[in-house]
Amino acid sequence: DIQMTQSPSSLSASVGDRVTITCRASQSISSYLNWYQQKPGKAPKLLIYAASSLQSGVPSRFSGSGSGTDFTLTISSLQPEDFATYYCQQSLVRGFGGGTKVEIK
Amino acid sequence: QVQLVQSGSELKKPGASVKVSCKASGYTFTSYAMNWVRQAPGQGLEWMGWINTNTGNPTYAQGFTGRFVFSLDTSVSTAYLQICSLKAEDTAVYYCARDQQWLGYNWFDPWGQGTLVTVSS
Numbered sequence: 001d002i003q004m005t006q007s008p009s010s011l012s013a014s015v016g017d018r019v020t021i022t023c024r025a026s027q028s029i030s031s032y033l034n035w036y037q038q039k040p041g042k043a044p045k046l047l048i049y050a051a052s053s054l055q056s057g058v059p060s061r062f063s064g065s066g067s068g069t070d071f072t073l074t075i076s077s078l079q080p081e082d083f084a085t086y087y088c089q090q091s092l093v094r095g096f097g098g099g100t101k102v103e104i105k
Numbered sequence: 106q107v108q109l110v111q112s113g114s115e116l117k118k119p120g121a122s123v124k125v126s127c128k129a130s131g132y133t134f135t136s137y138a139m140n141w142v143r144q145a146p147g148q149g150l151e152w153m154g155w156i157n158t159n160t161g162n163p164t165y166a167q168g169f170t171g172r173f174v175f176s177l178d179t180s181v182s183t184a185y186l187q188i189c190s191l192k193a194e195d196t197a198v199y200y201c202a203r204d205q206q207w208l209g210y211n212w213f214d215p216w217g218q219g220t221l222v223t224v225s226s
Contacts, residue, residue, distance in 0.1 A: 096151070
């Protein structure tokens with residue numbers, strides 16, 4: 001089984017901050033990595049697929065990078081609507097990371 | 106537009122069964138596989154498995170064999186998740202999500218709105 005480990009599990013940040021979330025795979029997954037955003041009481045929403053491709057309609061302040069075992073989701077300037085929980089997903093066997101909750105400082 | 110609409114919340118007693126539906130619209134149902142994802146209260150996302158909407162062949166993730174059944178009714182573009190012999194720990198929100206593929210990569214988009222299943226005596 002491929003294990004996905006996200007860090008940190010939670011973080012506090014202010015509007016305008018640059019935020020970085022990391023996701024590490026237990027074995028190489030090439031670029032088979034997606035990122036989702038989930039707000040309370042809502043379904044997850046796709047942000048990034050294939051490690052670095054921005055889903056249509058997603059603001060350009062979101063970006064993804066990495067390959068192999070180490071991946072990063074970056075929010076270049078945090079906006080009020082970005083406070084949410086973020087999940088990575090490896091798409092070889094479709095498992096998710098544990099999530100990172102981004103809270104207001 | 107592409108949309109997945111799930112059935113409403115369910116309250117069931119332990120030992121009972123529940124069937125959650127996921128109705129697709131805005132695309133050719135049999136052209137995309139369908140996934141199921143569980144989210145227990147306050148917890149993360151767990152992939153349960155997927156069903157090939159062309160053949161009806163299901164694939165179950167570890168931990169979701171035996172009591173969980175994926176099925177289809179292609180005449181109404183609907184996928185179903187049935188859970189038998191319900192336990193308290195099955196209490197969760199269940200999501201369906203379309204499997205989108207491109208050049209060997211795949212991802213989930215869109216998602217249904219989720220169905221809360223509560224198991225309580």
